[in-house]
Amino acid sequence: MVKHLIKKHLKVKSIVFSIVCLLNLSFNAQLGLAAEAAKLSAQATEGEKLFKANCTSCHAMDIKQVGPALQGVHTRRSEEWLVKWIRNNEKLRASGDKDAIAVFNENNKVAMNLFENLSEDQVKSIVTYFKEWTAPVKAKPADGETAPKANFYSETTLYILGFLMVILLVVLLILRRTKNSLKQSLKEIEGEVKEIAEPSAFQEKLAYYKKRTNPTIFKLGVGIIILLLLASYGFYFGVTEVGVQQGYRPEQPIKYSHKIHAGELQIDCKYCHSTAEKSKQASVPSVNTCMNCHKAVQLRDRYEGEISPEIKKIYAAMDYNAEDQTYGNNPKPIRWIRIHNLPDHAFFNHSMHVKGAGVTCQTCHGPIQTMEVVEQYSTLQMAWCINCHKERKIDVENNPYYEKLHAKIKQEKDNKSSTYSKYFTKDGKIDISPAQNGALECSKCHY
Ligand code: HEC
Ligand code: HEC
Ligand code: HEC
Ligand code: HEC
Ligand code: HEC
Ligand code: HEC
Structure with missing residues (x-):
């Protein structure tokens, strides 16, 4: 009977053990994959820095900007050519190099800067960066609006696997102990017991x-x-x-760029997101707003006399015929993919923050004016909201929104028993955070 139990026990144990081994394997695979996805060699990292400092005003890896997209350029050109071109493209063209002249002509003879200040090694590290560059993993939402599924190969999966492994190891330990005690009792029954620990x-x-x-x-x-x-x-x-989507950066249906519009052309955010000051939502502009400029801005000079294919998409959305300047009656609004999205149970109001509190768009959304494609900059987690509410100060003095609060605080300044008197610092300045004004109450943010 006991022998039978021990046998059965050993079976269970070996099964659990195999599971642990399997988990361990995939844990290691995860680690490997994570490292592979993220790491550039030291030289390429150096190159990336130089590239970002010197070249991104005109180049991106994956899309054409002022200069061509540089993805795969190391397969089009030799390293030697690239070094010569990058350090002094003028000299290379003057030497009669066919490729150099061709690429210059293809790009409307826009001259690229000279970079003789960069050493040959530095330029080579940039080329190494080109070689090692891989496209950022793009989330592909199933239907235009929904958030992306978490990638299986993520840190999260790593944690789960690690956690499961620990649990199963504990189970193994327990099994081992019961086996030992079973053996012990077997010995007892067989009268062989000598000493028990x-x-x-x-x-x-x-x-x-x-x-x-x-x-x-x-x-x-x-x-x-x-x-x-x-x-x-x-x-x-x-x-x-x-639900944390920090860094979420979906490809949009039109290659609309904040870097061009808000950065280079310096169009005010509120020209397009006009409701941010007035209402809860900042809202994405309608196609009409784009047409204010793009009826005229067609960039034909860049597309051999044709309208830019991206701007054609704006016309398609308006059902606009550029040749005879008429509108049809079949407009199809552009389905922008939503990036920032709080769960339904949380309440957020733009006007309160932008107008009421004077928080800049960039504090929460990051340097949008430099983003070719918008990405979610903050976590949008509850802790993020709360931290700021504790750290920021409200400018009650110069904001008509807080007129009443300001009057009340001034009135109670010398009344030591009033909570309002606590809002004064030692040197008589008003110092009050949103938290002290009730912005930590659950009901302020939750329906
Ligand atoms: C002022 C804008 C500008 C800057 C800054 C710039 N480039 Fe360029 N680059 C261009 C343009 C425009 C072209 C296309 C050729 C032409 O018109 O001269 C080009 C072409 C190239 C090419 C050739 C692409 C091909 O398809 O053959 C490479 C490689 C290149 N640039 C790398 C760099 C690197 C590396 C830097 C930074 C060290 C840099 N560029 C900075 C504008 C720029
Ligand atoms: C010319 C119009 C225009 C201007 C100017 C503009 N935007 Fe946008 N913005 C858009 C459009 C169109 C989208 C939707 C497509 C996209 O995400 O790129 C958008 C998307 C966004 C989003 C993401 C919305 C989401 O889905 O969560 C944020 C945040 C944003 N803009 C902030 C800004 C800020 C900050 C500025 C000023 C620095 C600015 N925008 C200037 C047109 C504009
Ligand atoms: C205030 C004027 C203005 C508004 C409003 C505007 N644009 Fe533009 N847009 C421009 C100009 C100017 C350029 C060309 C910039 C350059 O030199 O590359 C441009 C370039 C573009 C391009 C690049 C086209 C290409 O082939 O390189 C796209 C796409 C674009 N805009 C989309 C939009 C969309 C979508 C909207 C509406 C949400 C919009 N624009 C609103 C002025 C505007
Ligand atoms: C205090 C932080 C904060 C500030 C400041 C802020 N936003 Fe937002 N923004 C958010 C949050 C949070 C969301 C998500 C809202 C939701 O899902 O209900 C968001 C969403 C958006 C969206 C997506 C559409 C929408 O309304 O949900 C756009 C566009 C946007 N913001 C633009 C702007 C612009 C432009 C400014 C500056 C005028 C700005 N934001 C200032 C936090 C901020
Ligand atoms: C960068 C700073 C900052 C961030 C981030 C921020 N807030 Fe605020 N919030 C403020 C300031 C400043 C006020 C104005 C103080 C006040 O009205 O009491 C405020 C006020 C509020 C109020 C009004 C409180 C009241 O007393 O009526 C609510 C609700 C609120 N925030 C919600 C949120 C939510 C939800 C988030 C996160 C999604 C968030 N905030 C993120 C700075 C921030
Ligand atoms: C300043 C605004 C704010 C206040 C105050 C606040 N919350 Fe939240 N809370 C949020 C936001 C925003 C989210 C959504 C976070 C996300 O999607 O990760 C959230 C999410 C949650 C969740 C779901 C868990 C999660 O992270 O998705 C719970 C539960 C919750 N809050 C409870 C509370 C309770 C209880 C209080 C009062 C003690 C409170 N909250 C006060 C903004 C707030």
Whole structure:
């Protein structure tokens, strides 16, 4: 009977052990993949820095800007050619190099800067960066609007695997112990028992409670403890990981660029996101707004007399015929992919922050005016909101929005028993954070 038990036990143990091994394998694979996806060689990292400092005003890797897209340029040209071109393209053209002259002509004879200040090694490191560059992983939402699925090969998966491994290792340990005690009792039965290891204080305690409680209740208790551990991990995981889309950067249906419009052309954010000051939503502009300029701006000079293919998409959305300047009656609004998105239970109001509190767009959205493609800059997690509400100060003095609050604080300045008097610093200045003004109350942000 006991022998049978031991055999069965060994089977379970080996199964659990194999699972741990499998998990470990995929854990390692994850680690490897994560490293592979992220790392450039030291030389390429150096090159990336130089590229960003000197070249991104005219070049991007994946799209044509002032200069051509540089993705795969190392396959079109030799390294030697690239070094010569980058350091002094004028000299290379003057030497009669056919490729150099051709690329110059293809780009409307826009001259690229000379970079003789960069050493040959520095330029080579830029070329190494071209070689190692890979397109950023783009999230592909299934239908225009929904958020992306988390990538399987992510840090999150790594944590889950690690966690599962720890749990199974604990199970293995427990199995080992029961096996030993089974063996022990086998020996006892067979009368071979000689000495039994002295149990530790902890084991004695455990045995004591085990004896005193009903075995079912004991098992239930252990089960509940394990469940609680799992649940709190799940909760932590849910709060910190699920739904966080920081860095989300979907490709939009039109290659609209904030870098061109808000950066180079310096169009005010509110020209397009006109509701940000007035209402809860900042809202994305309608195609009409684009037409104010793009009826005229067609960039034909860049596309051999044709209208830019991207601007044609604007016309298609308006059902506009550029040749006879008429509108049809079949407009199809552009389906921009939404990037920032709070869950339904959270409430956020733009006008309150932009107008009321004077927070700049960039504080929350990052340097949008430099983004070719918009990406989510902040986590948008609750902790992010709360932290700012604790750190920022409200300018009650110069903001008509806080007129009443300001009057109240001034009135109660010398009344030490009033909470308002606490809003004064030692040198008599008003110092109040949104948090102190009630911006940490759950109901302010949750419906
Ligand atoms: C002022 C804008 C400008 C800057 C800055 C600039 N480039 Fe260029 N680049 C161009 C243009 C325009 C072309 C296309 C050729 C022409 O018209 O001269 C080009 C062409 C190239 C080419 C050739 C592409 C091909 O298809 O053969 C390479 C390589 C290149 N640039 C690399 C660089 C690097 C590396 C830097 C930074 C060190 C840089 N460029 C900075 C404008 C620029
Ligand atoms: C010429 C019009 C225009 C201007 C000017 C402009 N935007 Fe936009 N913005 C758009 C369009 C169109 C989209 C939707 C497509 C996209 O995401 O690129 C957008 C998207 C955004 C988004 C992402 C919206 C989402 O889906 O979550 C943010 C944030 C944003 N803009 C902020 C700004 C800021 C900040 C400025 C000023 C520095 C600015 N925009 C200037 C037209 C404009
Ligand atoms: C205030 C004027 C203005 C408004 C409004 C405007 N644009 Fe532009 N846009 C321009 C100019 C000027 C250029 C050319 C910039 C350059 O030199 O590359 C341009 C370039 C572009 C390009 C690049 C085309 C190409 O082939 O290189 C796209 C795409 C574009 N705009 C889309 C839009 C969309 C979509 C909107 C509306 C959300 C919009 N624009 C609103 C002025 C405007
Ligand atoms: C205090 C932080 C904060 C500031 C300041 C801020 N935004 Fe936002 N923005 C957000 C959050 C949070 C969302 C997501 C809102 C949601 O999902 O309901 C968002 C969403 C957006 C969107 C997507 C459409 C929408 O309204 O949900 C656009 C466009 C946008 N912001 C543009 C702007 C512009 C332009 C400014 C400056 C005038 C600005 N934002 C200032 C936090 C901010
Ligand atoms: C960069 C700083 C900053 C961030 C980030 C920020 N806020 Fe605020 N928030 C403020 C300031 C400043 C005020 C104005 C103080 C006030 O009205 O009490 C404010 C006020 C509020 C209020 C009004 C509170 C009241 O007393 O009526 C709400 C609601 C609010 N924020 C929600 C949010 C939410 C939700 C987020 C995150 C998605 C967020 N905020 C992120 C700075 C921020
Ligand atoms: C300043 C605004 C703000 C305040 C105050 C606030 N929350 Fe939140 N809360 C948020 C935002 C924004 C989210 C969505 C976060 C996300 O999507 O990751 C959120 C999410 C949550 C969630 C879901 C878990 C999650 O991260 O998705 C819970 C539960 C929650 N809040 C409870 C509370 C409770 C309880 C309070 C009061 C003690 C409170 N919140 C106060 C802004 C706030």
